[in-house]
Every structure is written in structure tokens, then in C-alpha cells.
Amino acid sequence: MGPGPSDVHPRVLRAMSTPLVGHLDPSFIDIMDDVQELLRYTFRTDNQWTIPVSGTGSASMEAAIANLVEPGDTMLVPTNGYFGDRMASMAERAGGDVVYVDAPWGEPLDPVDVQDAFDQYQPDVFGFVHAETSTGVKQPDVPQLTEIAHSHDAYVVADCVTSLGGVELEVDKWDIDVAYSGPQKCLSCPPGASPLTLNDRAMDKVLSREEDPRSWYLDLSLLEGYWGDERAYHHTAPITNVYAIREALRLVAEEGIEERWDRHLRVANGLKAGVEAMGLGLNPEDDYWLPSLNAVLVPDGVDAGAAIGYVLDNYDLEIAGGLGALDGDIFRIGCMGHSAQEKNVAFLMSALGEALEAQGADIDVEAGFAAMREQFAE
Amino acid sequence: MGPGPSDVHPRVLRAMSTPLVGHLDPSFIDIMDDVQELLRYTFRTDNQWTIPVSGTGSASMEAAIANLVEPGDTMLVPTNGYFGDRMASMAERAGGDVVYVDAPWGEPLDPVDVQDAFDQYQPDVFGFVHAETSTGVKQPDVPQLTEIAHSHDAYVVADCVTSLGGVELEVDKWDIDVAYSGPQKCLSCPPGASPLTLNDRAMDKVLSREEDPRSWYLDLSLLEGYWGDERAYHHTAPITNVYAIREALRLVAEEGIEERWDRHLRVANGLKAGVEAMGLGLNPEDDYWLPSLNAVLVPDGVDAGAAIGYVLDNYDLEIAGGLGALDGDIFRIGCMGHSAQEKNVAFLMSALGEALEAQGADIDVEAGFAAMREQFAE
Structure with missing residues (x-):
């Protein structure tokens, strides 16, 4: 009962002990389809671009930021917890400039402050933490925040590591452009394949970058070949973790x-x-x-x-x-x-x-x- | 019997179905110690810096290249298979310049060509593939290649994805500075935590970089806090995959x-x-x-x-x-x-x-x- 990993359901543990098929095996392709559809259900989104990233939660976080933030972009990040700093570090490594919207640790962001920060800095990307694992704070007023960002033509990245599957989260209704999560929190799945979703608007930015993202492993334009229609080899997926997240997401769908x-x-x-x-x-x-x-x-x-x-x-x-x-x-x-x-x-x-x-x-x-x-x- | 994943031993599958402890739990720290010691045994190295990277083989590959190659460095890569191109892409994304040593697909590198390439380009880092999964070629003469590189003050990165645990590999005796592998080949472990080892010389370069590596997730200077003496939180390790690789490496040690x-x-x-x-x-x-x-x-x-x-x-x-x-x-x-x-x-x-x-x-x-x-x- 710490901040994760949470206890794993026996059905998910059993799925992890299933013998492996290849990452390009036709039967694995069906499993990939299942996982993508179940992730859409859980994120409450119709985003085509909804995948498990081959790593733990910080990998899906970096996949979100390192692909969306281009050199010269400005990213606005919060100061009210541990994970805003991590966003800042990732954005800087992606070649972005970082600006901050302040709130004390243990408190949420105030939309007025977010509005002020947008007016002052005109950032290209705005990251916030929906559920701060370091402070136990749930960000209220999410639709208000996304509206501020979109009225400034910015993209919104939401850290949903500790909310997905446990706390109300409405990616489409709330107009979140990019959301990522970890599997070992409210999905109760062993870490190793981590949920990520991007809407078409965000994916258009990613696919029209002038410069390649700085990570090959997490390059979504390359991953598109594997998780998109083509199902072509990019890297070996963490097969067993994909089995596990399918089973964990099935439990979500069975419960509702x-x-x-x-x-x-x-x-x-x-x-x-x-x-x-x-x-x-x-x-x-x-x-x-x-x-x-x-x-x-x-x-x-x-x-x-x-x-x-x-x-x-x-x-x-x-x-x-x-x-x-x-x-x-x-x-x-x-x-x-x-x-x-x-x-x-x-x-x-x-x-x-x-x-x-x-x-x-x-x-x-x-x-x-x-x-x-x-x-x-x- | 394809190019991997190979069949997984039942003991390893069973290890993957073990309930999870936290990534900072004292009992998990003991498991981390085991994995590091068993990886040293399998790589035939005394390198302190020997860890499983939290991702599949391409993640350990990127961890090697993205940390060692600094902006402005030149990396020499081979053209004789699929994975030389991947090295090139990773080196470029790290800010490096890439030069090539040629050999046809399906043939190994000739030390004479490697010598010529060193004389012509004076690269800082030299990557080669010990066991080319795309062509079924084992690179002979490894000590000759490392000697050429070291006589030019360069660092050697060896792709050992399809050799570790199955084909003679002597990291220390052959004077390889950095070696990486995947778990799903000759170790017969489900993919998700991938072997990496660096000697002190390579780690000194990594730790004295002027600019942070461009990936936060794979930044070895940060991972040092988790896998080094401190055991401080960096990211959530793929706990189950670490269980699995421990069991797979135990099977290696039991067999010899x-x-x-x-x-x-x-x-x-x-x-x-x-x-x-x-x-x-x-x-x-x-x-x-x-x-x-x-x-x-x-x-x-x-x-x-x-x-x-x-x-x-x-x-x-x-x-x-x-x-x-x-x-x-x-x-x-x-x-x-x-x-x-x-x-x-x-x-x-x-x-x-x-x-x-x-x-x-x-x-x-x-x-x-x-x-x-x-x-x-x-």
C-alpha cells in the first residue's frame, strides 16, 4: 500500500508466466490490438495513437515529452511536486526551454496562475500532473487548464501515472492532447509496458518535426511502424509485459x-x-x-x-x-x-x-x- | 527457433509470476545485487558498472551510445548488417558525427579496414556487432579490433545481443569498454530488462560529460544513484523482469x-x-x-x-x-x-x-x- 507497485491480481501474474511468442507473430498482433483498444477504453479516448511504451512509467513520460517538444519550443511545467522537475529535465534534454507555473508542494495549480504564466511566456507545450504521487494531490479543474492552453495554441501533456484506472480521467472530454501513465499503480500490473495516448493534433506535430527526436528507442514516428497498421519491426517489444497489461486492462473492462x-x-x-x-x-x-x-x-x-x-x-x-x-x-x-x-x-x-x-x-x-x-x- | 525471443525455461516463467515487492524494498536490493553479480559472471567482467537497463535490447544499446557519445564526438560504425545503421542513428541523435567502416552484409569486419578507418577518421567511439542477428555473422578477431581502437584512444562499444550467454564472449580479456545485450536471445529471458556493462574508463567519460545525455530515462549518471551504492529512487524498475533475469542468469551459472x-x-x-x-x-x-x-x-x-x-x-x-x-x-x-x-x-x-x-x-x-x-x- 505504498505509492506503487500495487498488488497484482493473480490472473495478471499468471499471464506473465505464459510462454512467449515472437513480437511479430500473428497471434501477438492480435494481442497488440486488444491492448490498444483496452487502453482507449481506460483512458476514455478514441485516439488512434494509444500504445504501451516499452519501459516503465518514466519511459512513457519521456516518450511524450521528447517527441512533442522540439528544439526551441518552450514548455511550461509545474513546481508543485516531484514530477514537474522531471518534466523540466526531459524538456531541456529535448532541446526545449523550460518555464514554470508555481504552486507549493502539496497543493494543486491555480488556473489563474496558469493563465498568467501563459500570458507571460506563451509556451508551446504545457505539462501538468493530474495525480501527484509525491504529494497525494489531484489536480482539479482540468478542463479549465486545457482551455487556457488551447486558447494559446499550446499542447497539453498530462501525467496520469497515479490516476489512470483509479480516479476519474476523461482524456477526450477534457481535451488533453497527450496523456501517459504507469502500469503499476491503479492498473495493478507489473511495470515494464507503460500507457501513452496522443490525439491527432499532437501526433501531427510529432510527425512533422524538422529534426528527429533525440531518442531512437522512444521515437514515435518509428514506433508508428510497429504499433500502426504496418506492424513492422522496430524493436523487440517486452512481450510478457504486454500479455500482463492486456490481462490487467481486461480486469478494468470487466469491472467497468x-x-x-x-x-x-x-x-x-x-x-x-x-x-x-x-x-x-x-x-x-x-x-x-x-x-x-x-x-x-x-x-x-x-x-x-x-x-x-x-x-x-x-x-x-x-x-x-x-x-x-x-x-x-x-x-x-x-x-x-x-x-x-x-x-x-x-x-x-x-x-x-x-x-x-x-x-x-x-x-x-x-x-x-x-x-x-x-x-x-x- | 527464430532470431528471438527464444523459449523461456519454466523456472524463469515461474519467477515472473512472483508477487511484486517495491523497487526500493530491502529484499529487492538483494535481488539487484544478485543480478549485477551474475551479469558480471556472464559478461566475464569485473566491471562495477554492470546493470540491467529498464527496457528491451534497443534500450541498453541506446543507453550505451547515448551516454558515451557526446555532441561533437565521432563514432565509427559498421555497414555489414542491420544494427550498424541503428548505432548510427543513435549516435547522430546523441549529437555525434558518424563515419563508417565498410563490409558487405553477411561478412565480418576486416581489421585492416578498421585500421584504415581509424587512420582516416580518428573516431572517438568505435561500435561493432559481435554477433549480427540480421546476418548470422560472428565477428572474429575482437582483441585485434579493440587494440586498434585503443591505440587511437577510442572507446569500444560491442553489440553482444545474440552472443551473451551463448557464444564465447570475454569483455575484460578482450578489452571491450562497453558491451550491451538483450535478455531474450541466449539468456532465454523474456525481454524487458537488458544487460549493459561499462568499464571505469568508459564510465569516467560518461560521468565527466559537459552536457547531460539527451535521455533522462537512460542517463547513466542518474542510474548510478539507483544501481550504485546509494540505491536511491530514479525510476520504477521493471521489478518482474529483474526477477526473471536473475533466474535466467542463475541457470547460466548453474550450467557454467x-x-x-x-x-x-x-x-x-x-x-x-x-x-x-x-x-x-x-x-x-x-x-x-x-x-x-x-x-x-x-x-x-x-x-x-x-x-x-x-x-x-x-x-x-x-x-x-x-x-x-x-x-x-x-x-x-x-x-x-x-x-x-x-x-x-x-x-x-x-x-x-x-x-x-x-x-x-x-x-x-x-x-x-x-x-x-x-x-x-x-
Whole structure:
């Protein structure tokens, strides 16, 4: 129940133990088609250009940025978490100039600030993080942000690593040009093949670049030959990971994407009610709370690292601490995919409660359990 | 029995179905240590900088080239197969200038030509392909090539995708600075985490670059934080693929690396004797024949694609055709890792024999079997 990888469903683990066919085998082509169609369903998009990138989440992130940002382009990135900095580094390496829209770690972007940044810098590409894994913040007002960007003729790249498959995400309806994700969060799939989608407008920019992207491995104009109609060799796909993501996405489709968002919300609501009644605070305010990754404030006098070690050693349960500006201030508790179950929340409450009491924290575990149960009973 | 992926040992498939721990979990750190030590054993190197790159073989290739080649560097690449062109494209995208040493497709590089190219161009980096998957050619005289390069103060990058774990390869003894490979060839591991090793001399160049490498995902100076002593977060490793490569490398160590080279040679010798006695030729001459990937000449009047389709449809057996200049001229028959077994060669001989006879080719399948059996009996 950390920030990922989440627990993997047995059906997905079984898919990973399937013997391999070749990456150009006709039967594998059918699997590729399945994965693309299921990714479209999960992203809520009709984008033809929807593929699993052959690497972990940072590879799909780099595929998005390194292809879209051309030398001389300006990219606007946020400062409110760990992954805005990563966007900046990737954009600079792609030959772009980077400008920033500010918000503190642990808070979302304010559309007014985004509007101001656009007026000031006129960026070509705008990146934001829909679900910040480092801070547990969900960016609200996404359609407002994309509208600002498009009224300035810019392209929008959304980091959906911790939202895809767990939190409401509407790529087409919200008018997001490029979205990427990782498989090991709310999709509960082992990392190694990572979702990416681009609309035609973004793909037109990629395919009309004057200069090749600086990565051959992640060059979408070359990948088009493999994942597009031609199915020609580019590189060997991570075959087993493609099997796995197909099975993970089938589980999404069987559950129903909206039902899956509801489950995440329901289970995380139990966690939220429980830790709050226990006497702990959540870092984000309610309107930007991220159900899939809960940033719980570390009580005064508690050593976060020691508590994390306690639950790992005594309960074999993984949770994480804060990063960057929130290091030592928050616990990061995932509620993702197959891990998002009531019984796991109850187990976490026991383990964390005990770890905090062991450090003499002033908390009320019984009240927490009562509130959690009440929430689940609703 | 195509050019990869090869068949995966059941123990490796089982490893892939193991539930996941986090990429920073203490138990995963132990697994990382194992993988690094086993990779050193398999590469025959003491290089500290020996890691699995989080992607398929082309990712380890790009990690090698994109980190070592700095803007303004000149890289010398070969023209004798498919993968020299890929090296060239990666070097150019890294900001390098590319020069060529010529040899026809299906032949190795001649050290005299390499010497001439060094005298003419004084390149900073020299790339060659130890085992050309596209042509079935093994580069002989590797120590001679590295000596030429080092006498010109250049760095040597060796593509060992189809040799590592199957064909004699001595990274340290042959004085190779950087070597990379894929897991799905002679290691018989599903693709997704790909071997890379750099000696201190090469790593010093990487770590003293003036400009960041153009890929964030593959930046070895950042990966140093994760795979080096610190074990700090860079990106989420493909955890399951790391489990798998550990198990695949354990199988290498249990068999013994030299015994494994011998097995590949013995099994491929049976294949070679068999197809030759059947009346088919091998494209490479004996002194640069690559046991792990056999380039068998397509007999006159035979449609290679139809024969490949025949063995897939009727025997569920994968072999491949030629690429580029050898398209239609050769079959590419793998003899790699767990697939390199006598019974598989016998099966292939039956299937291919039947496919060729179905097209009226003038071959002697019985004579082929007799020669194969005689070879195996030795």
C-alpha cells in the first residue's frame, strides 16, 4: 500500500508466466490490438495513437515529452511536486526551454496562475500532473487548464501515472492532447509496458518535426511502424509485459471503468475517515484529495522512517514517506487497483496504529476503526 | 527457433509470476545485487558498472551510445548488417558525427579496414556487432579490433545481443569498454530488462560529460544513484523482469558459462551438419559462423516467406527470413539458450525439410538427419 507497485491480481501474474511468442507473430498482433483498444477504453479516448511504451512509467513520460517538444519550443511545467522537475529535465534534454507555473508542494495549480504564466511566456507545450504521487494531490479543474492552453495554441501533456484506472480521467472530454501513465499503480500490473495516448493534433506535430527526436528507442514516428497498421519491426517489444497489461486492462473492462473509480473512492473514503478519526490529518484539502494516494500527516514527535520500517518489519506492509519538501512530514499510503480493498485498509489501520502507538503518539485507534467501519457500511 | 525471443525455461516463467515487492524494498536490493553479480559472471567482467537497463535490447544499446557519445564526438560504425545503421542513428541523435567502416552484409569486419578507418577518421567511439542477428555473422578477431581502437584512444562499444550467454564472449580479456545485450536471445529471458556493462574508463567519460545525455530515462549518471551504492529512487524498475533475469542468469551459472558456450556450439553443429547434408548452404564461412543464429541459404526456386509460414502453421515453430540486403536469401534459425537442444534441432529439420519439399526443392532430408545424428553422437 505504498505509492506503487500495487498488488497484482493473480490472473495478471499468471499471464506473465505464459510462454512467449515472437513480437511479430500473428497471434501477438492480435494481442497488440486488444491492448490498444483496452487502453482507449481506460483512458476514455478514441485516439488512434494509444500504445504501451516499452519501459516503465518514466519511459512513457519521456516518450511524450521528447517527441512533442522540439528544439526551441518552450514548455511550461509545474513546481508543485516531484514530477514537474522531471518534466523540466526531459524538456531541456529535448532541446526545449523550460518555464514554470508555481504552486507549493502539496497543493494543486491555480488556473489563474496558469493563465498568467501563459500570458507571460506563451509556451508551446504545457505539462501538468493530474495525480501527484509525491504529494497525494489531484489536480482539479482540468478542463479549465486545457482551455487556457488551447486558447494559446499550446499542447497539453498530462501525467496520469497515479490516476489512470483509479480516479476519474476523461482524456477526450477534457481535451488533453497527450496523456501517459504507469502500469503499476491503479492498473495493478507489473511495470515494464507503460500507457501513452496522443490525439491527432499532437501526433501531427510529432510527425512533422524538422529534426528527429533525440531518442531512437522512444521515437514515435518509428514506433508508428510497429504499433500502426504496418506492424513492422522496430524493436523487440517486452512481450510478457504486454500479455500482463492486456490481462490487467481486461480486469478494468470487466469491472467497468466508472465502477472502478467508484471502488477506489469508496475504499479510500474508509481510509480517510479512519485516519482522521484516529487523530491524523490528511495533507491535501478535500477538493484536491487524491483517493489513490493518501498523504497522511505524520503526528508531532513521530519519526516517519521508523514507523514505515515498523509496518514493513512486523506486517510485511509497504507504505512510503514524503519526498522533497514533504520529506518527514507525510506518509504516502496507496489505495490502488487490486490493493484498493476494504480488508487492506483495515490491515493498514492496525499496522500503522500500532507503529504510531509504539512511538507514543497520541492517537485513538478504536475511534479510527469505528469511523472506517461506518464509512464502509454506507 | 527464430532470431528471438527464444523459449523461456519454466523456472524463469515461474519467477515472473512472483508477487511484486517495491523497487526500493530491502529484499529487492538483494535481488539487484544478485543480478549485477551474475551479469558480471556472464559478461566475464569485473566491471562495477554492470546493470540491467529498464527496457528491451534497443534500450541498453541506446543507453550505451547515448551516454558515451557526446555532441561533437565521432563514432565509427559498421555497414555489414542491420544494427550498424541503428548505432548510427543513435549516435547522430546523441549529437555525434558518424563515419563508417565498410563490409558487405553477411561478412565480418576486416581489421585492416578498421585500421584504415581509424587512420582516416580518428573516431572517438568505435561500435561493432559481435554477433549480427540480421546476418548470422560472428565477428572474429575482437582483441585485434579493440587494440586498434585503443591505440587511437577510442572507446569500444560491442553489440553482444545474440552472443551473451551463448557464444564465447570475454569483455575484460578482450578489452571491450562497453558491451550491451538483450535478455531474450541466449539468456532465454523474456525481454524487458537488458544487460549493459561499462568499464571505469568508459564510465569516467560518461560521468565527466559537459552536457547531460539527451535521455533522462537512460542517463547513466542518474542510474548510478539507483544501481550504485546509494540505491536511491530514479525510476520504477521493471521489478518482474529483474526477477526473471536473475533466474535466467542463475541457470547460466548453474550450467557454467563455458559449458553453456559448448552446448550452443554442439547443438548448432548438429544443425549445421544436418542442413548442409540436406543440400542447403550456410551463408557465413566457417570462421565467422554464429552458432546462436544460423543463416541458412534459401534454395533456388523456394519462396522463403511461404516456407516460414508453412512451419509456423503446421508445426507452430518460428523461424525468420533475412533482413535488408539478405531479404529472401536466407532463413534465420536461432539456436539460443533454452531452445538450444538436440530435440529442437531434430524438430526443425523435419519441419523445414517438409516445407521445402512442399515447394519442390531438391533436398535430401534423410541425409540431413543422418548427418545431424552423427554429429550429436560425437
